[in-house]
Amino acid sequence: LALTSGIGWHLHATSDAEAASTELSLASDLDDAIATGDVYPLYQPKKNLRTGEIASVEALVRWNHRTHGMLRPDHFIPLLERAGRIASLTLHVVTCAIRDVERWRSRGHQVTTAVNLSATLLESTAFIDQLEDLIRGSGVDPRLLIFEVTESAAMHAPDVAAAALGRFKSLGVAISMDDYGTGQSTLTYLKKLPLDELKIDRSFVEFAHQNRGDAVLVRSTIDLAHELGLKVVAEGVETEECLKFLTSVDCDLAQGYLISKPIDAASIAVLLDIGARQ
Numbered sequence: 300l301a302l303t304s305g306i307g308w309h310l311h312a313t314s315d316a317e318a319a320s321t322e323l324s325l326a327s328d329l330d331d332a333i334a335t336g337d338v339y340p341l342y343q344p345k346k347n348l349r350t351g352e353i354a355s356v357e358a359l360v361r362w363n364h365r366t367h368g369m370l371r372p373d374h375f376i377p378l379l380e381r382a383g384r385i386a387s388l389t390l391h392v393v394t395c396a397i398r399d400v401e402r403w404r405s406r407g408h409q410v411t412t413a414v415n416l417s418a419t420l421l422e423s424t425a426f427i428d429q430l431e432d433l434i435r436g437s438g439v440d441p442r443l444l445i446f447e448v449t450e451s452a453a454m455h456a457p458d459v460a461a462a463a464l465g466r467f468k469s470l471g472v473a474i475s476m477d478d479y480g481t482g483q484s485t486l487t488y489l490k491k492l493p494l495d496e497l498k499i500d501r502s503f504v505e506f507a508h509q510n511r512g513d514a515v516l517v518r519s520t521i522d523l524a525h526e527l528g529l530k531v532v533a534e535g536v537e538t539e540e541c542l543k544f545l546t547s548v549d550c551d552l553a554q555g556y557l558i559s560k561p562i563d564a565a566s567i568a569v570l571l572d573i574g575a576r577q
């Protein structure tokens with residue numbers, strides 16, 4: 300097993316058998332890692348382009364593994380999905396997010412917080428029941444929560460996904476379509492899912508200020524979303540030029556390294572305090 304450093308540590312298995320055993324051991328480490336606080340969310344702000352305020356944040360999970368070091372979600376999320384452990388991870392992230400929403404609220408900040416939901420989970424009635432019980436039992440205002448789902452995820456059963464999301468929507472939770480533009484039956488999802496927000500994938504946003512084709516796609520997506528009554532978030536904003544372009548085409552919110560990398564809950568509180576004083 301080789302470890303190479305990138306943004307975090309990434310596991311490279313040298314054989315299929317080794318890969319399978321790494322998967323199993325990581326999946327079986329999950330409960331302990333949750334209990335010891337090694338799995339936790341960071342939060343990345345979504346900035347309102349009209350007011351300049353941090354309108355909401357997105358929870359992005361991190362796993363600081365006791366032997367493998369910092370693991371990236373792109374690596375361990377698919378693995379936990381395959382191992383049938385993604386429900387446990389998600390309930391943990393939602394629990395942390397609710398706790399942090401309450402902490403920010405006690406400092407006078409109402410911050411809507413988004414959590415990513417794997418599409419496969421929307422097909423599990425048991426999971427949907429547990430998640431609903433968690434939200435109801437916590438006493439959090441559900442209007443402070445957003446669930447982000449990807450189009451590809453809901454793909455195989457849009458009607459089932461729509462019914463599950465409809466339950467959260469009637470509680471007051473907002474629903475966001477993630478990675479918009481990268482899926483295959485985008486219009487079906489726009490029609491069927493009870494959406495409030497659409498996040499344009501970074502691959503379209505990145506060069507929109509310098510590439511005419513991308514600019515047209517981004518602008519027309521924003522117009523379409525607005526016609527449907529949805530708010531639009533541009534993800535992966537890294538440059539001032541890009542931000543300027545997005546403002547010029549009436550994009551509602553922007554997220555990306557230019558505004559902030561994902562940071563811990565205490566750092567979000569500091570940003571919110573600064574924003575409130577301006």
Ligand code: C2E
Nearest residue numbers: 358359360372373376392415416417535536537555556557
């Ligand atoms: P995503 O939901 O599309 O999240 C955006 C990813 O882009 C995050 O990577 C974020 O750190 C990164 N990012 C943000 N701004 C920029 C930017 O300006 N430039 C670039 N190059 N990247 C940027 P991260 O945190 O590694 O998460 C990767 C993916 O893992 C997420 O993609 C999401 O699909 C998944 N994920 C993260 N947390 C959870 C979770 O709690 N549950 C589930 N099911 N999936 C999660």
Ligand code: CA
Nearest residue numbers: 357415447477
């Ligand atoms: Ca997301």
Ligand code: CA
Nearest residue numbers: 477478498534
């Ligand atoms: Ca995304």
Ligand code: CA
Nearest residue numbers: 477478500501
């Ligand atoms: Ca993505």
